[in-house]
Amino acid sequence: MLLRKQDELRKLEAELDEYDDVDAEGTEQQRRLLLSRDSDEAADRKEPEGTRTRTKILDEIEEKLDKYGRRFYFSYHDKISDNL
Numbered sequence: 001m002l003l004r005k006q007d008e009l010r011k012l013e014a015e016l017d018e019y020d021d022v023d024a025e026g027t028e029q030q031r032r033l034l035l036s037r038d039s040d041e042a043a044d045r046k047e048p049e050g051t052r053t054r055t056k057i058l059d060e061i062e063e064k065l066d067k068y069g070r071r072f073y074f075s076y077h078d079k080i081s082d083n084l
Contacts, residue, residue, distance in 0.1 A: 005068040012061045019054045 023030040033040045033054070044055035 001071055002068070005064060005071060009061060009064055009068065012057055012064065016054060016057045016061070019057065 020034060023033050033043055041055050044053040047053055
């Protein structure tokens with residue numbers, strides 16, 4: 001389970017890197033998105049519903065990290081309990 005969560009996080013991080021690369025090579029307005037979360041989130045709100053944006057990817061990464069942390073915590077504590 002932990003390896004699967006790690007792989008999911010790796011894929012999301014790669015997707016985020018692609019967005020960053022495109023914006024870094026884009027217009028002045030696109031490059032500005034890399035410098036400010038506020039600008040990035042404002043641009044996200046202007047996108048049509050269902051559009052994949054950097055903000056949505058970051059939200060998904062945060063959610064998966066939370067799930068990963070909980071699984072890791074319980075997995076670790078189960079192993080300790082088994083050894084007692």
